[in-house]
Amino acid sequence: MKKRWISYPYLLWMIIFIIVPLILVLCFSIFISTDNGLQFSLNNYKRFMEPLYLKVLWRSVVLAGISTIICLILGYPVAMILASKQMSKKSFLLFLCILPMWMNFLLRTYAWMTLLEKNGFINKILSFFGIGPFQLLYNNAAVILGMVYNFIPFMILPIYSVMKKIDPSVIEAAEDLGANQITVFKKIIFPLSLPGVFSGISMVFMPAVTTFVIPRLLGGGQFMLIGNLIERQFLLSGDWNFGSAVSIVMMIIILISMAIISKYDKEHEGGQLW
Amino acid sequence: MVKNIISRIYLFIILLFLYAPIVILMIFSFNDSKSRAKWNGFTLKWYESLFSDPDIKKALYYTIIIAILSSIISTIIGTLAAIGIHNMQKWKKIFIMNVTYLPILNPDIVTGISLMILFIFVNLKLGFTTMLLAHITFNIPYVILSVMPKLKQLNKHLYEAALDLGATPLYAFYKVILPEIMPGVITGALLAFTLSLDDFVISFFNTGSGVTNLSITIYSMARRGVEPTINALSTLMFIVVLILLFIVNKRTSKDTN
Amino acid sequence: MKKFKISAFLLIVMLSISILSGCSQNNEKVLNVYNWGDYIDESVLKGFEDEYGIKVNYDTYATNEDMYIKIKSGGSSYDVIFPSDYMIERMIKENLLQKIDLNNIPNYELIDEQFKNLDYDPNNEYSVPYMWGTVGILYNKTMVDEPVDSWDILWDEKYSGQILMLDSQRDSIGVALKKLGFSLNTRDVNELEQAKQALIEQKPLVLAYVGDEVKDKMIGEEAALAVVWSGDAVACKRENPNLEYVIPKEGSNLWFDAMAIPASAQNKEAAEMFINYLCDTGIAYKNTDYIGYSTPHTKAKEMLDEELLNDIAAYPQPEDISNCEIFYDLGEFITEYDRVWTEIMAQ
Numbered sequence: 076m077k078k079r080w081i082s083y084p085y086l087l088w089m090i091i092f093i094i095v096p097l098i099l100v101l102c103f104s105i106f107i108s109t110d111n112g113l114q115f116s117l118n119n120y121k122r123f124m125e126p127l128y129l130k131v132l133w134r135s136v137v138l139a140g141i142s143t144i145i146c147l148i149l150g151y152p153v154a155m156i157l158a159s160k161q162m163s164k165k166s167f168l169l170f171l172c173i174l175p176m177w178m179n180f181l182l183r184t185y186a187w188m189t190l191l192e193k194n195g196f197i198n199k200i201l202s203f204f205g206i207g208p209f210q211l212l213y214n215n216a217a218v219i220l221g222m223v224y225n226f227i228p229f230m231i232l233p234i235y236s237v238m239k240k241i242d243p244s245v246i247e248a249a250e251d252l253g254a255n256q257i258t259v260f261k262k263i264i265f266p267l268s269l270p271g272v273f274s275g276i277s278m279v280f281m282p283a284v285t286t287f288v289i290p291r292l293l294g295g296g297q298f299m300l301i302g303n304l305i306e307r308q309f310l311l312s313g314d315w316n317f318g319s320a321v322s323i324v325m326m327i328i329i330l331i332s333m334a335i336i337s338k339y340d341k342e343h344e345g346g347q348l349w
Numbered sequence: 350m351v352k353n354i355i356s357r358i359y360l361f362i363i364l365l366f367l368y369a370p371i372v373i374l375m376i377f378s379f380n381d382s383k384s385r386a387k388w389n390g391f392t393l394k395w396y397e398s399l400f401s402d403p404d405i406k407k408a409l410y411y412t413i414i415i416a417i418l419s420s421i422i423s424t425i426i427g428t429l430a431a432i433g434i435h436n437m438q439k440w441k442k443i444f445i446m447n448v449t450y451l452p453i454l455n456p457d458i459v460t461g462i463s464l465m466i467l468f469i470f471v472n473l474k475l476g477f478t479t480m481l482l483a484h485i486t487f488n489i490p491y492v493i494l495s496v497m498p499k500l501k502q503l504n505k506h507l508y509e510a511a512l513d514l515g516a517t518p519l520y521a522f523y524k525v526i527l528p529e530i531m532p533g534v535i536t537g538a539l540l541a542f543t544l545s546l547d548d549f550v551i552s553f554f555n556t557g558s559g560v561t562n563l564s565i566t567i568y569s570m571a572r573r574g575v576e577p578t579i580n581a582l583s584t585l586m587f588i589v590v591l592i593l594l595f596i597v598n599k600r601t602s603k604d605t606n
Numbered sequence: 607m608k609k610f611k612i613s614a615f616l617l618i619v620m621l622s623i624s625i626l627s628g629c630s631q632n633n634e635k636v637l638n639v640y641n642w643g644d645y646i647d648e649s650v651l652k653g654f655e656d657e658y659g660i661k662v663n664y665d666t667y668a669t670n671e672d673m674y675i676k677i678k679s680g681g682s683s684y685d686v687i688f689p690s691d692y693m694i695e696r697m698i699k700e701n702l703l704q705k706i707d708l709n710n711i712p713n714y715e716l717i718d719e720q721f722k723n724l725d726y727d728p729n730n731e732y733s734v735p736y737m738w739g740t741v742g743i744l745y746n747k748t749m750v751d752e753p754v755d756s757w758d759i760l761w762d763e764k765y766s767g768q769i770l771m772l773d774s775q776r777d778s779i780g781v782a783l784k785k786l787g788f789s790l791n792t793r794d795v796n797e798l799e800q801a802k803q804a805l806i807e808q809k810p811l812v813l814a815y816v817g818d819e820v821k822d823k824m825i826g827e828e829a830a831l832a833v834v835w836s837g838d839a840v841a842c843k844r845e846n847p848n849l850e851y852v853i854p855k856e857g858s859n860l861w862f863d864a865m866a867i868p869a870s871a872q873n874k875e876a877a878e879m880f881i882n883y884l885c886d887t888g889i890a891y892k893n894t895d896y897i898g899y900s901t902p903h904t905k906a907k908e909m910l911d912e913e914l915l916n917d918i919a920a921y922p923q924p925e926d927i928s929n930c931e932i933f934y935d936l937g938e939f940i941t942e943y944d945r946v947w948t949e950i951m952a953q
Contacts, residue, residue: 082433085426085489086445092486093451096463131952153363156356167598168360174590175367176543178374178583179567181575186370188819189377189385194826196373210767213814224366229491232540236532237498270498278453278494278540285456295814296773299951302456309458310671311775312944322459329454330447384845386826404648404664465679475681553672557682558638559663569643569666571818573897574841576644 103319119320128304132325135301136332138215138290139283142222143230146279147272149223150230154271155264157231158238169235173228184221184292191217191293213295221289226282230275237271238264276336284329301325371587378580395581405566405582411477412546412562419484420541426485427492427541428534432526434493435500452487453494457550460487465554475557483555484545491544492537499533637876638663640673640684642863645737647896654883660876677702683870685877691862694733695726696935703732704869710878713885720924721902724862725932733864734881735902737894739836740922740930741777741859748848749830757785757854760831761804766811770823770832773815775947776933777859778805781833784856791934795942802946806953815951824849835861837899839919851919857929862902 104120106113122128153172157165175183190196191211201207211217241264249259287302301321308318378396381389399405434445452460464486468479507529511521527534549564556565567579639651643666651662665684667673670693676682678700689697697703708714714734721735745754749768752759760769760781771778780790782801792798813829821838823829825845834842839851865884867877883889890906900920901907907915914920936943 079433079436082430082437085430085433085493088426088486088489089445089448092464092467092482093448096460096467097448097451099463099466100459127949127952131948149363152356152359156360159356164598166601167594170539170594171364172367173539173543174587174594175371177546177590178371178587179564179579180547180549181564181567181571182374182579182583183370185385185575185819185822186373186377188822189373190369192823192826193828194386210813224370227363227367228543229540232536233495233498233533236495236536237502239532240499240502240529267502270501274494274498277450278491281450281454285454287456291773291817292819295816296951297809297812297815299948304948305456306458307775307944307947309462310669310675312940313671314941314944315462317941318459322455326451326454330450333450382845384822384825386822386828387845402648462675465681469679469681553667554675558640558665558684561665566643566666569668571668572642573644574818574821 100319100322103315104323105320107316119317120324122317123321123324128321131299131304132301132328134298135284136328138218138298138300139222139280139286142219142226142283143276143280145219145223146227146230147276150227150275151234151268151272154231154234154238154268157235158241165239169232172231176225176228180225180288183225184289187221187224187293188212212293213297215294215298218290218294218298221293222283222286225286225289226279229278229282233274233278234268234271237268241267273336277333280336281329281333284325374580375584375587378577378584380577383574383576395577396585398576399578399581399585402578404561405563405578408561408563408566409582411480411560412564415477415481415484415552415562416542416545419481419488419545420538423485423488423541424492424534424538427489427537428496428530430489431493431496431500435497449490449493451490453490457548461551461554464551468555475555477556477560480552480556480560480562483551484548487548487551488541488544491540492534495537495540496530496533499530503529635660635873635876636663637661637686637873637880638665638684639880640665640667640676640687642666642688643668645688645863645897647892650884650889650892653889654880657883658876658879660879662880674702677868677870680870683872684868685871685873686880687866687868688736688863689733689866690933691724691726691864692933692935694864694866696937697866697868698727698732699935699937702869703866704871704874705731706734706867706878706881710875711882711885713882713887716885716887716890716903716905718902718904718907721862725934726862727864733866734885735862735864736884737837737897737899738860738862738902739900740853740927741780741833741835741861742839742851742853742919743831744824744834744839744842744849744851745831746824746827746829746846746848747850749827754831754850754852755855757781757856760833761785761808761811763811765830767813768830769808769812770820770829771808771812771815772820772833773817775943777833778815779943779946780859780933782808784854784858787856790859790931791936793936793939798942798946802950805950809950809953836919836922837897840898840914840917843917843919851917853918853922853926853930855929857931858927860927860930860932862932 105115105117107116107118157169188195192198193208193210197211198208201209246259246263249263254262285302285305287300287306290296290298290300291303305318305321308314308321377385379391379393381392434442437445461483464483465475468475473479503526507525508521511525512518516524547564549568552562553565567575570576637660639662641664651664654660655662667676670690673687673689674693674697677684677687694703708730711734717735721738722730727733743754743759750765759765771781779798779801782804783790783792783797786797786800786804788797788801816823820832820834821842824832824834824842827846836851843849843851865881867874871877884893885903887903887905890901890903891909894901894903894906894910907921918926
């Protein structure tokens with residue numbers, strides 16, 4: 076199948092709506108307007124290289140990384156169970172996994188606050204048993220919980236779609252040859268599901284790095300994250316130049332780290348930088 | 350079977366996790382107080398005010414139209430793109446995939462503002478069309494990422510075998526390739542629809558006067574407190590979708606019997 | 607491939623519907639209004655449409671900055687907007703607003719003289735006040751036993767983990783500046799540095815830096831003390847009588863939301879009619895009653911409940927706000943504030 080031309084509509088779309096805006100952002104980051112017109116300057120990049128801002132970026136990457144791992148650990152078994160042949164009503168159950176995301180994000184997050192607050196729902200239940208109250212909100216765990224909650228369907232769905240078509244005869248053959256269930260999983264199921272896992276990781280990790288509403292609402296704004304920093308540059312400070320520089324640096328760093336993750340994608344066909 | 354029971358329990362716990370906030374959200378649509386911190390008693394007044402609110406109706410209309418259109422268009426473009434990209438040489442493929450990641454990776458505010466500047470630059474009036482274009486743009490990468498793994502899984506010789514047996518390329522595509530990658534396509538479409546429903550920042554900057562969506566309405570209410578009318582709307586939407594789902598589920602299981 | 611055909615068909619149908627619906631409203635006279643969400647009694651819009659035969663296109667935004675970018679980019683045109691004080695100043699500086707002809711707004715005389723000729727618009731050329739208020743401390747009487755009259759209480763270790771600050775750089779740094787006796791609008795790097803130290807010192811005591819959700823937090827008694835806007839304080843007190851609002855003696859921020867006409871407005875005449883309509887006594891009362899914030903309208907104020915008029919949160923006496931300041935637009939200097947805020951938050 077050598078039909079490369081069928082991707083041309085997308086390539087055109089990509090050039091207009093991704094590359095051109097990207098060039099725009101790049102221009103913002105390297106040209107600053109002075110009294111004598113636009114001037115080339117790398118000051119914005121220099122400014123971002125200060126420990127203050129790098130710390131913010133590092134913290135965002137770590138939080139997003141932890142959330143991605145938890146999404147994978149929790150989501151993988153869900154996809155596996157749904158794809159297993161014993162399960163009837165597969166698509167119905169799969170749909171149930173994504174339906175909560177159709178409710179507005181802000182309302183969902185407010186609902187989490189109602190659950191986690193000091194006088195919230197969970198503490199009320201705990202106090203019934205004579206425990207608590209605990210401050211469950213405003214810590215790293217609450218932020219991670221929020222991220223996992225919002226991104227887990229993006230992990231479950233792609234893994235499920237790959238698992239669903241794993242040929243059962245392959246697994247049966249392995250079992251016939253005396254492999255136990257753990258070996259079957261390690262040697263057959265997991266390697267075959269890797270492309271789905273990789274897609275899932277991309278769709279969870281990348282947006283999680285730049286999310287800022289979750290840390291603001293569930294983390295109590297105590298942890299400044301990179302998405303928040305960028306948003307503030309564009310909105311409050313009106314410093315689009317610096318905001319653009321931060322996004323460009325972040326983009327490069329994340330793409331590199333994605334490339335490292337994709338090394339594990341055995342076929343080397345993911346979309347890595349090298 | 351023990352394993353079966355364990356998996357069912359596990360699934361139940363995950364669903365509980367996913368639905369706990371939704372239940373809370375629905376309960377508060379019946380709260381007589383505007384604040385979610387206080388239960389003032391049962392009321393249906395938010396449902397009443399929902400039906401008399403033209404703004405919410407308008408926002409709902411645009412939200413659904415944009416979600417449907419953008420998910421369909423991005424699924425078509427994205428699926429074709431994934432197939433094309435899959436067959437490219439290594440370096441080209443790597444380059445294009447990395448560019449494809451950008452809309453996922455970029456903070457919404459950067460995507461939103463840079464697209465807005467682009468639209469203004471080409472003199473396209475901000476409104477329905479620009480909002481739709483923006484939604485398609487951030488949806489396509491998710492479709493590509495959903496279809497890609499299915500293509501990797503695909504037996505490379507399947508298509509050639511079909512051609513050898515005398516199928517036209519188009520026929521082979523519909524009959525051989527598409528059914529194989531269908532789960533990925535559906536996943537992509539679902540994710541695209543979901544993302545489009547819930548987007549605020551990109552929509553806000555790429556819409557013009559008279560065109561709005563639910564997220565914009567809800568976020569702009571935040572300063573004064575989001576009205577439980579929105580909870581009421583969410584509850585109704587949820588129930589409608591769930592009923593539809595049950596009907597479809599009933600019918601498909603009947604068909605298979 | 608039936609499914610594909612069906613979806614293609616659906617696509618065409620929907621596209622044509624959307625194009626048709628886009629065309630239908632072309633001939634009418636239209637006024638595009640851009641306001642904060644839930645910041646008007648919507649029956650007022652209907653009333654205006656009926657009275658003047660002008661269709662109102664009503665859109666909403668969440669923050670001043672969101673609105674500013676939309677107006678500045680020039681991509682969409684609105685006829686009436688509702689910016690706050692510092693934003694008006696900035697938009698005047700950048701020529702984004704046009705002058706309002708007060709001859710077309712006879713109801714302008716009903717606006718309290720106290721709210722005219724303010725620093726952000728010294729000659730009343732560009733804006734007509736819509737709502738106003740202060741920033742202060744909302745506290746829970748059952749959790750705080752001593753009298754609250756100073757910002758210092760937010761630094762009291764007794765209330766560790768029970769203090770809510772605002773997740774907004776200008777407001778939170780402003781609190782620290784006022785506590786230290788400086789101006790909210792300082793451009794002195796030293797003063798800013800002291801404010802930063804104070805906020806870093808305070809950070810371990812703070813439960814969270816919150817935004818709009820502060821109302822629910824205080825009503826639900828999640829914290830003892832919070833920095834809030836006065837309009838929200840009134841609403842909170844109504845829901846939970848244990849709450850009380852004070853304007854600290856060191857002074858605070860006085861804020862205004864006003865009506866203005868962007869330079870790019872297509873329909874200035876209708877915009878002025880609309881502003882005048884909102885300044886009509888009956889209409890202003892309706893809006894004040896619905897929103898619950900403080901009105902600058904003299905006659906509408908007289909129609910309010912005695913109890914509300916005596917509430918310091920809603921209508922403070924001139925001596926209560928004698929130390930208060932209005933935010934100025936800081937121009938480029940805002941990046942210093944941003945930096946300070948990043949340093950506090952990244953701790």
